[in-house]
Amino acid sequence: MEHTALLQGIHVKNGKIKTRTLTKATITVRAVIIFLTIFTLIGPFLLKYSTIDWPTAIFYTFDNLKMMFLQPAFNQITFGTAITQIVITLALAFLATILGAFVSFFLAISTAKNLAPASLSNAIIAFNSVIRAVPTVLWVLIFAIVAGLGAVAAVLGMMLHTMAYLTKAYAESFEEIEEGAIEALRASGASWWHIIFHCVLPQSASYLVSWTFLRFETNYGVAIAMGAAAAAGGIGFELFMSSSFYYDLHEVGMITYCALIVAIVLEVIALQIKKRLMTQ
Amino acid sequence: MMSTITLDRPTEQVTSKEASIAAQTVLELRNIEKSYDMKTLIIKDIDLQLKQGEFVSIIGPSGAGKSTLLRCINRMIEPSSGDIIFDGTNITQLSKSALRKQRTKIGMVFQHYNLVSRLTVFENVLHGRFGYKSTLQGILGLYTEEEKMLALSILEKLGMKDHVYKRCDQLSGGQKQRVGIARALVQQPKLLLCDEPIASLDPNSSKVIMDHLKEISQSMGITVLVNLHQVDVALKYSDRIIGLNRGSKLFDDLPKRLSQMDIRNIYGAEVDELIFE
Amino acid sequence: MTTTNFLRMKKWKMTGIIILLLAITYGSSMITDFDVMKGIKSIPGTIAWIATNLIPDAAAMENLPKVLSRLWETIILSVIASTTAAVCAFFFAIFGSKTTQINRILAFSTRLIASVFRNIPVVAWALVLVISFGHNVVTGYFALFISTFGTLVRMFMETIDEASADGVEALNATGATYFQMVFKGVLPDTMPQMLSWLFYMIETNIRSATLIGLLTGTGIGYLFDLHYKRLDYGTLGLITLSIIVVVIAIEFTSNKVRRMIL
Numbered sequence: 001m002e003h004t005a006l007l008q009g010i011h012v013k014n015g016k017i018k019t020r021t022l023t024k025a026t027i028t029v030r031a032v033i034i035f036l037t038i039f040t041l042i043g044p045f046l047l048k049y050s051t052i053d054w055p056t057a058i059f060y061t062f063d064n065l066k067m068m069f070l071q072p073a074f075n076q077i078t079f080g081t082a083i084t085q086i087v088i089t090l091a092l093a094f095l096a097t098i099l100g101a102f103v104s105f106f107l108a109i110s111t112a113k114n115l116a117p118a119s120l121s122n123a124i125i126a127f128n129s130v131i132r133a134v135p136t137v138l139w140v141l142i143f144a145i146v147a148g149l150g151a152v153a154a155v156l157g158m159m160l161h162t163m164a165y166l167t168k169a170y171a172e173s174f175e176e177i178e179e180g181a182i183e184a185l186r187a188s189g190a191s192w193w194h195i196i197f198h199c200v201l202p203q204s205a206s207y208l209v210s211w212t213f214l215r216f217e218t219n220y221g222v223a224i225a226m227g228a229a230a231a232a233g234g235i236g237f238e239l240f241m242s243s244s245f246y247y248d249l250h251e252v253g254m255i256t257y258c259a260l261i262v263a264i265v266l267e268v269i270a271l272q273i274k275k276r277l278m279t280q
Numbered sequence: 281m282m283s284t285i286t287l288d289r290p291t292e293q294v295t296s297k298e299a300s301i302a303a304q305t306v307l308e309l310r311n312i313e314k315s316y317d318m319k320t321l322i323i324k325d326i327d328l329q330l331k332q333g334e335f336v337s338i339i340g341p342s343g344a345g346k347s348t349l350l351r352c353i354n355r356m357i358e359p360s361s362g363d364i365i366f367d368g369t370n371i372t373q374l375s376k377s378a379l380r381k382q383r384t385k386i387g388m389v390f391q392h393y394n395l396v397s398r399l400t401v402f403e404n405v406l407h408g409r410f411g412y413k414s415t416l417q418g419i420l421g422l423y424t425e426e427e428k429m430l431a432l433s434i435l436e437k438l439g440m441k442d443h444v445y446k447r448c449d450q451l452s453g454g455q456k457q458r459v460g461i462a463r464a465l466v467q468q469p470k471l472l473l474c475d476e477p478i479a480s481l482d483p484n485s486s487k488v489i490m491d492h493l494k495e496i497s498q499s500m501g502i503t504v505l506v507n508l509h510q511v512d513v514a515l516k517y518s519d520r521i522i523g524l525n526r527g528s529k530l531f532d533d534l535p536k537r538l539s540q541m542d543i544r545n546i547y548g549a550e551v552d553e554l555i556f557e
Numbered sequence: 558m559t560t561t562n563f564l565r566m567k568k569w570k571m572t573g574i575i576i577l578l579l580a581i582t583y584g585s586s587m588i589t590d591f592d593v594m595k596g597i598k599s600i601p602g603t604i605a606w607i608a609t610n611l612i613p614d615a616a617a618m619e620n621l622p623k624v625l626s627r628l629w630e631t632i633i634l635s636v637i638a639s640t641t642a643a644v645c646a647f648f649f650a651i652f653g654s655k656t657t658q659i660n661r662i663l664a665f666s667t668r669l670i671a672s673v674f675r676n677i678p679v680v681a682w683a684l685v686l687v688i689s690f691g692h693n694v695v696t697g698y699f700a701l702f703i704s705t706f707g708t709l710v711r712m713f714m715e716t717i718d719e720a721s722a723d724g725v726e727a728l729n730a731t732g733a734t735y736f737q738m739v740f741k742g743v744l745p746d747t748m749p750q751m752l753s754w755l756f757y758m759i760e761t762n763i764r765s766a767t768l769i770g771l772l773t774g775t776g777i778g779y780l781f782d783l784h785y786k787r788l789d790y791g792t793l794g795l796i797t798l799s800i801i802v803v804v805i806a807i808e809f810t811s812n813k814v815r816r817m818i819l
Contacts, residue, residue, distance in 0.1 A: 006432050010444065017428040019421065020400040021445045025749070028817040032752060036640050043637040047630060047694045060689035068685060091585035098582055133804035134797055135764035137771060137778075141785060142797075146606050147599040151591040156599065221678055228680040229771045233589065236680060240772075243684035256681045263676035356730055383732035394727035398745045407741060411732025418737035460727075467731055 068253035075251050077238055082258050089227060089234030090262070093219035095155045100162025101212050107163065108170030109196055114182060115174060128164040136161050136222055140230040154232030158222055162215055169215075173207035174200055206277035213273050217266040224259060235259055304332045306470055306503045307353065312362035314348055314527075322348050323359070324527040330471070335497040335504045337514035340524035341547050346507040349524065350473050353505070354386045355379060367470055384411030387464025387502075391476035393456040397449040401440060401459050404448055405431045408466035427466070434462045438492055454485025461492060465500075472496065474506040478513070490517050511543060610790040613798060617791030624780060624792070628799055631776040634694060635762035638701035643713075643755045646671075646706050650713030651739055656722045659735070668714070675707025683769045692774035700769050705758050712754040713747075720746045749818040756811030763804055 011018040020026070074082070110116045111124045140157030147153045177200060185195050201208075227236020235255060242251040307330040314323035322345045330336055338346050351357040353364060355371065364371050371382050387408070395404045409427050410418045435441045438458045448456060457477060464472055474493060478486035494517050497504040508514045514521050515535045523531030523538075523546035531542050586593060649667045651657045658664035683700040690696040724742040733741070770778020777796060784792040 006429065006436060006441075009442070010432065015425075017425060017432075019402045019406060019423070019428065023447075025818045028814060029748060029752065032814055032818075036636070036755075039633075040637045040640045043633045046633055049695065050691070050693055052690060052693060052695060057689050057691075057695075061686065064685050064689055088589055091588045092591075094581060094585045095589065095591055098578065129805060129808060130801060133764075133801040133808075135767040135800065137768045138781065138797060138800070141781075142607065142611070143599065143603055146602045147595065151589040152596050152599060155589075155591055156596055156603075221676075224678040225680045225768055228678075228684070229768055236678065239678070239681055239684065243681075243688070247688070249685065249688075252681065252685060256677055259678055259681070260673065260676050263678075264672060267672065267676060354730060356726065380732040380734065383730060386730075388727070388730035390723070390727060392723055394723035396724040396742055396745050398749075399741075403741075407728060407733070408731050410728065410734070410737045410741070413737075415734045415736050418733065419740040421741070463727070463731070 064249050067249040068256065070253075071250050072253035072257055073250040074254050075248055076242060076246055077251070082235065082238065082255060085233075085235040085238050086258060086262055089223045089236065089259075090220060092151060092154055092158070092226070092232065092234055093216060093223040095151075096158035096162050096223070097212060097216040097219050099155065100159045100215070101166055101208075103159075103163050104166035104170055105208075107167040108174060109200070111167055111171040112174035113171075114177065114179060115196075115200065124167065128167055131160050132164040137226065137229050140226050140232065144230065149231050151233065154223070154226045154230060157230075158219055158226065161222070162219060165218075166211060166215055169211040170204075170208060173204040173211070176207075177203045210270075210274050210277050214270050217263075217270045220263060220266055306330050306332050306334075306367060307505075308363075308365040309353070310363040310365070312349070312352055312364065313360050314345075314352055314357065315360050322527050323352065326362070326527075326529050328522070328529070328532070330503050330505060332470070332503055333497055333501040334519050335494060335506075335517060336520045336522060337506045337508045337518040338522045338524055339508050339511055339514050339546060342509070343526075344524045344546075345527040346524055347475055348527075350475050350505065350507055353471075353473060354383050354388065356388075380411060384467050385470050387467050387469035387472045389457070389460050389464050389472065389474040389477050391479045393448075393453075393460045395448040395456055395459055395463075398447060400445050400447055401435070401451070401462075402428075402431065402444045404459055405435060405462045405466050408463040411467065430468075431462065431466050434465045438462055452485070453481050454488055457481065457485070457489050458492065461489070461496075465496065465502075469502060472502050472504045474504065476507050476509065479509060486513070493517070511538075611794035611797065612791065613795035614791040617789070617795045620784075620792045620795065624777070624796055624799055627777045627780045628803060630694065631763060631766045631770065631778075632803065634697050634701060634776060635759055635766050638698055639705050639755055639758045639762055642702050642705035643709055643751070643758070646709035646713050647751070649706075649710045650717055651743070653710065654714045654717040656717060656725050657739060657743055667710075671707050671710035671714075673707075674703055675711060677703075679704040679765065679769065680772060683772045687773040692779075694775055696773045697766060697769050697775045700773070701762050701765060704765065705762060709754060709758060713751055716747050716750045716754070717743055720750070749815075752818065753811070753815050756807070756815070760804055760807045760811065763800065763807065767800065 007017070011021060077085075107124055107128075111121045113121060136157055139160050140153050143153035143156045144150075147156070181199050181203065182195055185199050190198070223232070223234055224236035224239070226232040227234040227238075228240035229236075231237060231240075235258070239252060239255050239259070242248045242255060307328070309326055309328040312323055312326040312328075313321055315321045326349060338349065340346050348357055352359040353366075355364075359372065362372070366382060367385060369382060371379060374382060396407070403421070406421075406423050406427065408431075409423060413422075432441065432444070435444060438461060440455065440458050440462065443451065443455060448459060451459065460477075472493070477493065478489050481489065490513060493504050493506065496502050497519075506514075506518075515538065518535050520533065521531065521535050521538055522529060523542060525546050525548065530545050531538065585591070649671055652659060653664050653667040653671065655664070679700055682703050683696065686696045686699050690699070720743070724746065725738055728738040728742040766776050767778040767781065770776035770780075771782050772778075774782075777800065781793065781796050784790075784796070
């Protein structure tokens with residue numbers, strides 16, 4: 001029989017030929033998907049809802065969104081104020097990014113596996129994951145207890161997350177540098193700092209710039225949130241005032257549009273930088 | 281279990297009506313042109329006829345338009361003008377779904393194998409059956425036992441049966457290309473388009489692949505059209521050679537009629553490095 | 558240009574960039590009233606404060622059940638917002654990615670929609686939703702869903718763009734339909750990476766949920782706000798600690814799973 005020969009070594013179950021065997025990876029993927037699906041289906045029943053009048057709530061949401069997006073207007077503040085506040089938000093984001101980047105550079109050269117001892121590297125990674133686990137807004141509020149609510153608390157709080165994020169990104173960029181390049185310098189008797197500034201930094205500069213700008217873009221969004229949630233100033237605070245204090249959705253809409261335009265511009269610049277630098 | 285493997289049928293036909301079929305035209309290109317910017321023509325006024333079971337190579341320097349021409353045949357790239365008559369149908373005028381039907385009869389083999397790397401060899405080969413299935417059957421992976429047997433028999437012929445359950449990213453280049461060929465054959469095509477099938481392979485694997493392609497054209501009666509960069513390989517395997525330069529057909533004849541002069545014409549400045557290689 | 562000239566140019570360029578960055582930094586601190594010295598000084602102060610005050614004491618431990626129940630609520634919210642957003646994001650990413658787009662107009666509009674959703678500050682969504690849905694988990698859910706959706710479309714689209722142009726071409730050549738091509742050609746190769754992004758978003762959303770909770774009076778963020786205003790630092794420590802434990806646990810599991818599937 002030709003067919004029995006053909007089926008030698010082939011898995012057949014219930015008269016059906018199997019097209020794949022289960023591997024650890026496929027089993028894990030399936031298990032994860034099944035778990036998440038079940039959790040998503042059951043989850044909503046585990047939450048406590050205070051009574052919602054759904055039809056009214058949905059109606060009001062659309063009504064609010066209409067006011068916000070279709071009839072935007074400035075009432076309490078002027079266009080000039082909005083621009084100033086956006087600049088303040090950008091400045092907060094910039095400070096957090098630049099200070100974070102500065103610290104991250106030193107942390108990253110102490111984390112990269114090809115530059116630093118494993119024990120130091122692991123210690124910094126552990127430290128950073130604790131830092132990252134705490135939400136930015138909590139950091140800002142914690143700093144605010146000592147430094148008072150305002151720019152100092154906001155910048156320091158945002159800086160911590162920036163630092164944790166950039167350290168990881170920088171270290172990965174450093175690790176991608178060819179081992180040979182570093183080895184050659186080491187063999188020629190160059191000191192550690194020489195290696196950093198003449199090999200590591202020039203080789204990875206474009207990645208560092210790209211990651212840093214990407215984080216600046218993220219920090220702009222974070223800075224808006226901190227303005228609203230931790231009264232750190234900037235456009236986020238104005239957003240909070242006009243929605244929670246004045247209930248003026250027309251103005252919320254206008255502010256949202258202003259913030260959105262800046263965000264999209266930043267995103268486009270980040271994409272361009274990434275495209276240009278990373279394809280080199 | 282099922283009785284016949286459907287693939288064997290075309291082979292029987294070839295032996296019974298050999299003479300008449302040898303003259304049967306499978307594909308005809310008439311005045312095919314392609315331009316991306318309305319100004320420069322990548323493909324210039326190509327006429328071409330392929331007969332059943334023929335093994336034809338297209339040679340030419342890189343950038344001559346070989347890949348573009350091949351992809352125009354199954355309209356992976358839309359030709360700007362001209363007609364493609366495949367198996368008696370003018371496919372230039374077909375709707376999307378009708379084109380899909382016709383594509384099932386045209387297998388394609390790629391330079392970079394184009395496999396779904398995280399799936400098994402078996403699954404990748406069975407992808408060749410999608411054209412015969414409804415969307416849902418394809419998504420759920422519902423293949424008939426006949427289809428699976430067909431896939432296994434083809435894999436066996438190509439010497440890949442021991443690897444059916446391997447993930448494609450664990451295979452060597454030559455093995456990947458055999459999976460690519462098996463995927464095309466499982467479509468039960470009348471025409472096989474091969475785009476630089478050995479350009480990424482070492483000499484030994486290249487020989488295995490070319491031998492298989494030759495075998496396919498001879499024993500299964502499938503027309504094979506291959507883009508090749510290497511003149512010597514084309515000379516060794518082809519029934520007919522087509523020379524392409526800057527989108528124009530400069531040569532279309534038996535391998536033995538390809539003179540040094542023709543090669544010089546086709547390859548232009550590149551010719552010296554080819555000869556002294 | 559000679560080598561020395563070139564090197565000198567490069568040096569000038571570097572110096573220029575550094576001066577520019579310093580100028581922007583100085584300008585930024587002027588605008589925002591950020592006092593660098595005060596900032597540096599407050600770091601040791603804060604560390605000392607954390608070490609002495611942010612320790613959960615016996616009184617704080619009495620709040621543990623309350624903290625855990627709010628935390629559980631936050632976890633559920635983060636997970637279901639992430640998974641539902643991921644399903645929607647997948648379809649948008651397919652229509653938006655260059656390799657799988659149906660036509661350019663549809664691709665451009667999906668990318669535009671995703672970009673708008675992603676770039677409107679999540680606080681704006683939260684503030685608007687809280688007006689109609691009140692201090693309710695639903696508010697938190699929608700706000701998280703919208704921002705997660707926007708981010709995941711971008712991530713998924715990059716994943717699809719990077720992974721699978723070859724498989725797509727082959728399946729189109731066999732005469733496969735569009736959705737066969739998507740589910741059998743694109744999904745198998747991109748699934749692990751997309752799951753990895755999903756885990757990342759779940760982890761991120763626990764943190765975002767805290768922020769949104771603060772604004773909308775829900776979940777763990779509300780609890781933090783409550784005890785912050787009461788100056789009940791012991792409980793604050795407990796809340797912070799529990800968030801750290803949850804986030805690190807999720808990160809740990811997702812790293813493990815990631816290693817198994819990639």
